Amino acid sequence: MTIRFLGHSAFLLSADGFTVLIDPFLSGNPVATVAPDDLTPDVIALTHGHADHVGDTVAIAKRTGACVVASFEICNFFGEQGVQTLEPGNPGGTIHVGDAHISFTHAFHSSSYEGRYMGMPCGLVIRLGGKTFYHLGDTGLFGDLKLYGELYRPDVVAIPIGGRFTMDAALGTRAAELVGAPVAVPMHYRTFPLLAQTAEGFEPQGVRVAVLEPGEDLSVD
Numbered sequence: 133m134t135i136r137f138l139g140h141s142a143f144l145l146s147a148d149g150f151t152v153l154i155d156p157f158l159s160g161n162p163v164a165t166v167a168p169d170d171l172t173p174d175v176i177a178l179t180h181g182h183a184d185h186v187g188d189t190v191a192i193a194k195r196t197g198a199c200v201v202a203s204f205e206i207c208n209f210f211g212e213q214g215v216q217t218l219e220p221g222n223p224g225g226t227i228h229v230g231d232a233h234i235s236f237t238h239a240f241h242s243s244s245y246e247g248r249y250m251g252m253p254c255g256l257v258i259r260l261g262g263k264t265f266y267h268l269g270d271t272g273l274f275g276d277l278k279l280y281g282e283l284y285r286p287d288v289v290a291i292p293i294g295g296r297f298t299m300d301a302a303l304g305t306r307a308a309e310l311v312g313a314p315v316a317v318p319m320h321y322r323t324f325p326l327l328a329q330t331a332e333g334f335e336p337q338g339v340r341v342a343v344l345e346p347g348e349d350l351s352v353d
Contacts, residue, residue: 133260133352134352135265135349135350135351136350137346138158138164138347139165140161140319141157141184141292142158142161143319145265147261150232151172151174152177152258153177153192154267155179155185155186156168156176156187157184157187163322168195174199174232175198175201176193176201178200179256180253180269182243182270184323193215193217197217199229201221201227201229203254204251207220209250221236222252223252224236233260236255236257237256237257237266238255239253239269239271240272240274241253241269241298255267263288265287265290265352266280266286266288268307270320272298273299278311281311281312281313288352289317290317291308291311292320293328293334294321294327295328296326298320301332301334305333308341309338313339314339314340315339316334316339316340316342317341318343
């Protein structure tokens with residue numbers, strides 16, 4: 133699996149020609165290095181309904197025909213916007229789309245879009261190409277991260293560390309240790325002035341930290 137960080141909380145996963153795009157906030161993202169029209173994913177998976185995660189989903193899905201995997205309420209909203217291929221789920225569920233297995237976990241946050249309730253926020257565990265990537269979504273720290281680590285045994289975990297709206301680096305450190313993945317990627321920081329501007333203090337014990345720049349790849353063999 134190849135993991136490309138697109139900035140903020142957006143990632144593009146690829147293996148054997150199949151791609152999964154996560155939280156594609158690109159237009160209006162000051163650190164993004166790609167435009168929505170540069171991407172042709174097979175699947176778009178969303179953690180929750182906030183604008184900095186929904187991003188360009190509708191435009192990309194309509195142009196490419198990509199299947200959108202998200203909470204029940206988000207999928208209902210996208211159906212109203214004319215998105216044709218939708219796979220709704222919620223925490224505890226797993227959806228199989230093409231080569232990808234996508235499981236929804238809990239996340240402790242909120243989820244709305246322009247004042248409309250968008251269901252429960254989620255984390256996403258994505259199995260692709262024989263490897264597992266756990267995207268925590270936007271969340272605070274909670275103890276069941278250890279259980280999710282034991283259940284799914286991710287190879288890489290992406291953890292929000294920007295503070296204010298999610299964990300900061302210190303709490304993110306503890307989250308990485310609870311999940312126990314060999315590699316942790318910090319996310320949801322540096323994008324806006326309100327968020328932390330560095331990954332300083334994100335230092336989980338026994339975990340390799342991969343600080344990725346927008347557009348940078350991480351290969352998982």
